Amino acid sequence: MGKFYVTTPIYYPNDVPHIGHAYTTVAGDVLTRWRRMWGDDVFFLTGLDEHGQKIFRTAQEQGVEPQQFVDAMAPRFTSVWELLGIRNDDFIRTSDERHRAAVQAFLQAVYDAGDIELGTYEGLYCVNCEAYYTEDELHGGDCPIHERPVERVQEENYFFKLSRYEQRLLDHYQAHPEAVRPEIRLNEVLGFIKQGLADFSMSRTSIDWGVPLPWDGKHVTYVWFDALFNYCSAIGYGADDERFRHYWPVDYHLIGKDILRFHAVYWPAMLMAAGLDPPQCVYAHGFLMVGGKKMSKTGLTQIHPADLVEEFGVDGFRYHFLRDLQFGPDGDFSYESMVARYNADLANNFGNLANRVLAMSANYLGGVTPEGREDALSGPAHDAFERLCSGLERLDFAGGFGAVWDLIGATNAYIEDRQPWELNKAGEAAKVADVLGDCLEALRLVALLAAPLIPGAASELWRRLGLPGTPEDQRLPSAAEWGQLPGGLALERGTPLFPRIDT
Ligand code: ME8
Numbered sequence: 001m002g003k004f005y006v007t008t009p010i011y012y013p014n015d016v017p018h019i020g021h022a023y024t025t026v027a028g029d030v031l032t033r034w035r036r037m038w039g040d041d042v043f044f045l046t047g048l049d050e051h052g053q054k055i056f057r058t059a060q061e062q063g064v065e066p067q068q069f070v071d072a073m074a075p076r077f078t079s080v081w082e083l084l085g086i087r088n089d090d091f092i093r094t095s096d097e098r099h100r101a102a103v104q105a106f107l108q109a110v111y112d113a114g115d116i117e118l119g120t121y122e123g124l125y126c127v128n129c130e131a132y133y134t135e136d137e138l139h140g141g142d143c144p145i146h147e148r149p150v151e152r153v154q155e156e157n158y159f160f161k162l163s164r165y166e167q168r169l170l171d172h173y174q175a176h177p178e179a180v181r182p183e184i185r186l187n188e189v190l191g192f193i194k195q196g197l198a199d200f201s202m203s204r205t206s207i208d209w210g211v212p213l214p215w216d217g218k219h220v221t222y223v224w225f226d227a228l229f230n231y232c233s234a235i236g237y238g239a240d241d242e243r244f245r246h247y248w249p250v251d252y253h254l255i256g257k258d259i260l261r262f263h264a265v266y267w268p269a270m271l272m273a274a275g276l277d278p279p280q281c282v283y284a285h286g287f288l289m290v291g292g293k294k295m296s297k298t299g300l301t302q303i304h305p306a307d308l309v310e311e312f313g314v315d316g317f318r319y320h321f322l323r324d325l326q327f328g329p330d331g332d333f334s335y336e337s338m339v340a341r342y343n344a345d346l347a348n349n350f351g352n353l354a355n356r357v358l359a360m361s362a363n364y365l366g367g368v369t370p371e372g373r374e375d376a377l378s379g380p381a382h383d384a385f386e387r388l389c390s391g392l393e394r395l396d397f398a399g400g401f402g403a404v405w406d407l408i409g410a411t412n413a414y415i416e417d418r419q420p421w422e423l424n425k426a427g428e429a430a431k432v433a434d435v436l437g438d439c440l441e442a443l444r445l446v447a448l449l450a451a452p453l454i455p456g457a458a459s460e461l462w463r464r465l466g467l468p469g470t471p472e473d474q475r476l477p478s479a480a481e482w483g484q485l486p487g488g489l490a491l492e493r494g495t496p497l498f499p500r501i502d503t
Helices: 019-037 053-061 066-083 097-112 162-175 183-194 223-228 241-247 257-273 305-324 335-365 378-393 397-418 420-425 429-450 455-464
Strands: 003-011 041-048 090-093 116-126 131-133 151-160 216-221 252-256 282-285 288-290
Touching: 003 019, 003 241, 019 041, 019 252, 019 282, 019 288, 019 305, 041 066, 053 066, 066 090, 066 305, 097 116, 097 223, 097 257, 151 216, 151 257, 162 183, 162 257, 183 257, 216 223, 223 257, 252 257, 257 282, 305 335, 305 397, 305 455, 335 397, 335 420, 335 429, 335 455, 378 397, 378 429, 397 420, 397 429, 420 429, 429 455
Parallel strands: 003 041, 003 252, 041 090, 252 282
Antiparallel strands: 116 131, 116 151
């Protein structure tokens, strides 16, 4: 299998992560766990965007040096990712020396290509976005995203000649419409490019917290120009060419729709300027909303992952955000619906099925897997795998994993239909064993296929089925073929995998 390189945005460490950041990061983790099971050479990157005025000012307000400030914040991100079971392969920080060196090499390449020129900028700036706005983009004079006042700034800056890339970007998206997903976001990007692209300022002299321009040390690099390059510096640009060429171009940049323009307009043009390939896919998901507002660091609606994990567990957290919400559009977070879905899907459907099948196996089969099966569930199992594959191919996590829950539903219905307890009363021992053989094999497949989403419960179920290793050690697609649970394994009943939550 091939390489599979996936990134999340690198987050601003001006505050601790909330469930919005966790949303993108868990999605990347589920996708990359899935691809590891296919034997892909996966590289999953996340990290921190540490430069810029926002961080500089926050550090100043706290009376510490910016480096000291970001060094103290970094563990607050990594500890949340560890808590959520995120298996990132690297954690890049833009204040890392490796990043600074790579950005400087890249800047020099773009400068040498003639796409960076000196000029004067005057405009309106939102420090929270670290972005410029025009008068008509404002909402009542405020930043349209943060709803806070913008600042008028004037500076001598270097400019990136974005205007030269209008046609090349349009040609690129014409040839590769799959490079921005979902489609509605592609249309947004095309609309923006067609309005005409202005050159953008890519350096600052007002602060010195950033990467100095290699040819003019009075300037530091504009935070976005520096930040976007993390995707290349982390895989060895300028330091390990072979590794860089192996992973680049990236397979998926997972982002929120707030930073679509940076990723689908500025970034591909910057790459083209240095002779590098643009991303294969920028996937921009919608906003997590709380009480009708986008969850944000400046708002008062922040919810921290650890608070939800305490109540729902890591698997319950991961499940909710990727199964209950659609990955493309905006989605409302509500505690009530999180409890309802947890109880219905995890405690009842998943948990009860496991419990029921393992209990009957203990009672009727002496707690050992049978040799035979009816193979009545092989069709539904096959369907579940196919639909999961095609769902995850489109990053439709809700639909893809919905197929696994359909297999759970089909298994529960099969038990109701075959009534093993009646067969047992009637002394039909062979039939009981065959029916439970189907159910146990279905549980093996549920554990296998749900593993990227709920890795903890899936591997515990795997263990209780008497299987060695973990579901994620298995290779797809062969492990998903029906009928591989061996007879003679010792089963373990155990306590409920997802205890019900009473409110
Ligand atoms: O923009 N709903 O960092 P950031 C869904 N440093 N996703 C959300 C969200 C919400 N309510 N709130 C945040 C930056 N996110 C830059 C990125 S990349 C080179 C530089 C997620 O800390 C979503 O992925 O503001 C969004 O794009 C990102 O966090 C913004 O994080």
